Amino acid sequence: MSPSTEFIPFARPSLGEAEEQAVLRVLRSGWLTTAREAEQFEQEFASYCGVSHNHTLAVSSATAGLHLALEALGVRSGDRVAVSPYTFAASAEVIRYLGADPVFVDIEPGGFNIDPAKLLETLERQSEAGSPVHSIMPVHVGGYPCPVAELRRAAERYGAAVVEDAAHSFPAREPGAAHGATHGAAHSAADGEPPAILGTGSDAGVFSFYATKTITTGEGGMLVFKTEDAAARARVMRLHGIDRPVWDRYHGRAAPHEYEVVAPGYKYNLPDILAAIGRVQLRRAEEFNRRRAAIAAYYLEHLADLDQLQLPPHHLPQSWHLFILRLDRARVTVDRDTVIAALAEAGVGTSVHYKPLHLMPYYRDRYGLSPEDFPVSWDAYQCCLSLPIYPQLSDAAVERVVEAVRSVCRRYARA
Ligand SMILES: Cc1ncc(COP(=O)(O)O)c(C=O)c1O
The missing domain is CATH 3.90.1150.10 (Aspartate Aminotransferase, domain 1)
Structure with a gap:
């Protein structure tokens, strides 16, 4: 086929020599699973977003991150989480993983994101019926930002937590940015502080690094919490409910068998091979x-x-x-x-x-x-x-x- 008739695929990742070198470095290091690369990726991602490293967790997918976020914020069986139906399966399935139920709220006319007025009505209705919503999950569909400040105010009024499904939105910033402040590099000191990266200002925000996303590790994600307590809970649940990181078990002074299982956790860690790709993609x-x-x-x-x-x-x-x-x-x-x-x-x-x-x-x-x-x-x-x-x-x-x-x-x- 000549270039003018070649099929144009819907999506394609941008990967180059730097990503290849990063993978080789990890392959040759003798350590393939989660350790230093993942930790550095977390640190670099946190610093890019202007949030604390202690609050940031690299995970195996955004689906895993959303599950961990809801679990750490206390969603339990029988609870309700408000989300729009105009989203990918992951946003609602994680609610069901915990035995909770999605309360669907329609999107706003002309847009693709949850309708703030309908969300408010739903929060009010559920509260009056004695079945309040535990959390709300705004999805920034396609990277088009939800009005997060308004949604946070609504959630606060009804005591609900906010978990942003920011799978699509990295590295967009919250609405309200001064003109031209759409991303860090374009932002000059004269503009003052840039608004927060979407997904970082709520109780939790979850980013996806799936193959088609704005930066990719093939499969992977990042989870950012507002509080250290919630992050600490998710860190334990990320790896089997074990209270000690695997790198520390094999390289620390204490014996590797010395760890405690404090909860029935999951296997949601991001391996170093993928984290190494993520570090390069973040720079790009x-x-x-x-x-x-x-x-x-x-x-x-x-x-x-x-x-x-x-x-x-x-x-x-x-x-x-x-x-x-x-x-x-x-x-x-x-x-x-x-x-x-x-x-x-x-x-x-x-x-x-x-x-x-x-x-x-x-x-x-x-x-x-x-x-x-x-x-x-x-x-x-x-x-x-x-x-x-x-x-x-x-x-x-x-x-x-x-x-x-x-x-x-x-x-x-x-x-
Ligand atoms: C809106 C939305 N949320 C969550 C996810 C889950 O992301 P991941 O594939 O990283 O688990 C996706 C994936 O496409 C998505 O589109």
């Missing part, structure tokens, strides 16, 4: 973010005149993990899946974020839900598609994506 996070923002800016400019589309929210600092288009179904003659098939035919890979959880058999049947129960999520699902956006996407590929989208819109435009 600003460069990646700039490239994603440049691609987003190109799409926004060159798709703006198409009546058949609504462009994603873009007035706030964001990570641009996803570029989610909405089809205006009144202005096209076909459904979203036909558009996806036509783009694939033109050599452009796309995806859908998300099929809402209340449509999934497990949640639908367990909680007796129908599509109309969360109409904004249901509607978004039917008209959304995500375009390729990642640092390795060349300018030529970005232009081809735009041409393909424009041509498909023309072909299916309602007269």
Whole structure:
């Protein structure tokens, strides 16, 4: 295939020689599991985010991090956690792992994130019914930031903890940033303190380093807590409920067999091979973010005149993990899946974020839900598609994506 007809995949990690060297260094060190690399990754990540290292834990996935976060904050069987259905399976399954129940709250019209007004109504309703919500889990879908300050105020009013699912949002900062302060490197001292990285200002925040995410370790994640107590609990639960790190067991003075199991913990540690990749990716996070923002800016400019589309929210600092288009179904003659098939035919890979959880058999049947129960999520699902956006996407590929989208819109435009 010539470069002009090669299929453009929906996502692709940006990995180079530095990552390869980092992996080799660990392979040759004789120590493969969690130790110094993971600890340094935690330290560097914490320092990048401006939070304490004691509060930061490298984990095997964001799913593991969300599970640990809820457990450490005290979610137990029978509790309730508010989350929108417009998210990936992980956000709600971790609630069920603990025997608690998700209380779904619809997303806001025109956006993809939990609706703050509906969340407030839900917190009020649950509280009046004597079944208060233990925690809320805002998901920054695609890296588009939730209004965290407002959500924290609502949670505080009802005594709920806040666990941010920041799987998509690294390294975006909380809304309210001064113009140009979207990431550390772009922020000059004259602007004053930059706002916090999304996911770091609540009771807990969880980042994903899954293969398609803004920085990747293949599989992995980072968990950041507000309090040292919660972090200490999660640190023990991260590795079998053992009260001593494995590196210390084999390199400390005391015998390796001397440890106590203080709880039935999990196996959620991040191995050093992956942490070494993460350390390199973290150093490249600003460069990646700039490239994603440049691609987003190109799409926004060159798709703006198409009546058949609504462009994603873009007035706030964001990570641009996803570029989610909405089809205006009144202005096209076909459904979203036909558009996806036509783009694939033109050599452009796309995806859908998300099929809402209340449509999934497990949640639908367990909680007796129908599509109309969360109409904004249901509607978004039917008209959304995500375009390729990642640092390795060349300018030529970005232009081809735009041409393909424009041509498909023309072909299916309602007269
Ligand atoms: C919104 C959201 N939350 C959580 C996760 C879980 O991340 P991980 O694959 O690192 O467990 C994902 C993964 O794609 C996600 O999209």
